[in-house]
């Protein structure tokens with residue numbers, strides 16, 4: 001059951017990313033096959049099982065459905081299971097949502113160099129709810145929000161375009177949840193990871209670094225590691 005919920009959620013997120021890229025409405029428009037445009041029934045949308053049952057093909061036009069759907073759904077299901085095996089249920093829920101939304105924002109940052117407001121709001125909401133059940137003092141949470149705001153705005157004032165608005169908002173949300181101490185670890189970690197990646201590009205891919213490196217994946221990865229190692 002948990003596996004099914006996890007894979008359904010990832011199936012939804014995957015379609016969301018595809019629709020955002022096509023600039024389509026993702027709230028009201030029903031799911032349809034991307035090749036024959038046939039509207040899909042509930043029966044066609046059961047994650048993984050539909051894929052296996054119809055042999056990875058659309059039931060209407062028999063076009064092959066990209067294997068990515070299957071892989072994304074399998075990852076979602078497995079991740080949900082792992083969270084619920086290793087953590088008590090409210091922490092597992094939070095962790096699953098944290099990783100999922102973090103992945104969503106990372107993928108969109110890589111593809112479009114952009115953070116959508118709805119994903120930022122959803123992410124803020126789960127982090128605030130989680131912080132309500134937290135052991136940290138209110139002061140630590142508040143400083144976690146305030147410090148990135150002051151520090152990153154100052155950085156941007158000194159070095160133009162060093163951090164985007166989305167990056168600052170995201171650090172404030174993460175800081176509010178992690179608390180001031182863990183936030184500093186997460187921030188330093190993210191800079192290390194991004195620098196390592198830049199060095200990797202420079203020396204192994206002979207990349208001239210003309211394009212900017214997406215920063216959200218490193219923020220999320222570093223914050224997740226800090227969360228797992230120090231906070232949960």
Ligand SMILES: [Zn+2]
Nearest residue numbers: 033036058061
């Ligand atoms: Zn079709």
